[in-house]
């Protein structure tokens with residue numbers, strides 16, 4: 001991730017619902033197009049169609065893709081989508097000279113050094129720019145957690161699997177919630193609460209504690225009722241979501257010594273930036289006993305860029 005490369009490349013952020021493609025050059029991207037993944041049988045068809053529609057002088061032969069799923073080896077399988085592919089076969093089918101595939105949250109984390117200030121929304125008191133390791137946490141379909149460590153003018157990415165660390169209750173009320181969740185899963189990971197599905201899990205656990213029957217809600221229903229204030233249990237679920245995210249983000253900051261800040265990604269909170277900023281997130285982030293002053297100096301910032309993964313890919317060093 002050192003200096004950005006200048007060669008033209010096609011980049012793609014392949015999620016469970018949408019694929020976004022663009023052409024990148026000199027660390028910036030253009031020609032952005034969103035495609036609904038359900039309209040295509042395979043990634044090859046979607047990417048092939050995008051490439052074919054580009055003007056000839058803009059058609060790259062190098063590519064970098066970020067996919068919502070684990071990437072190791074040549075065979076890639078998306079977690080929430082019925083698409084799998086071989087990197088070498090896709091590269092050959094599309095006549096590309098190089099094709100790099102990375103996990104989407106890794107690409108998101110790689111965008112952080114390149115985010116314009118206007119795309120970083122401070123949660124908590126605004127603070128001057130700091131340096132040092134950076135933590136990235138993003139509730140979306142799952143919970144992505146990673147770190148970037150500066151090393152002699154470049155950044156080293158530690159992708160990690162922090163979303164699957166144990167969910168830490170910080171109050172008696174949260175202990176009760178975790179107890180309810182434990183009746184469903186013997187190990188309650190952070191992702192069980194801090195994701196789209198997690199919002200619903202929190203809502204259902206709160207209903208169970210309040211002794212009422214839960215409505216069949218989607219994650220968007222929970223936040224919709226919470227924002228409108230029409231359902232106190234949904235209001236509470238959103239508050240607990242933000243509080244617990246604060247605890248986990250504070251743990252990440254302490255663990256990696258994130259003096260460079262904690263960046264929050266993912267599509268959920270992006271939709272509710274004001275509500276998130278006035279939630280208990282920041283107080284909870286700092287609520288670490290003797291280390292409160294240490295955490296007070298660490299900025300927490302919500303990423304406003306719609307597809308940080310594309311920005312990360314645009315700045316990924318290319319293969320020769």
Ligand SMILES: Nc1ncnc2c1ncn2[C@@H]1O[C@H](COP(=O)(O)OP(=O)(O)OP(=O)(O)O)[C@@H](O)[C@H]1O
Pocket residue numbers: 014015016017018068080139140141142195196197199219220221223224266267268271
């Ligand atoms: N308005 C909303 N309120 C709360 N959660 C939502 C809302 N809209 C979507 N979600 C949830 O957000 C999650 C998707 O998160 P995000 O938008 O970050 O996409 P993602 O993780 O990149 O997924 P993908 O790209 O695979 O579609 C899903 O669990 C979805 O149910």
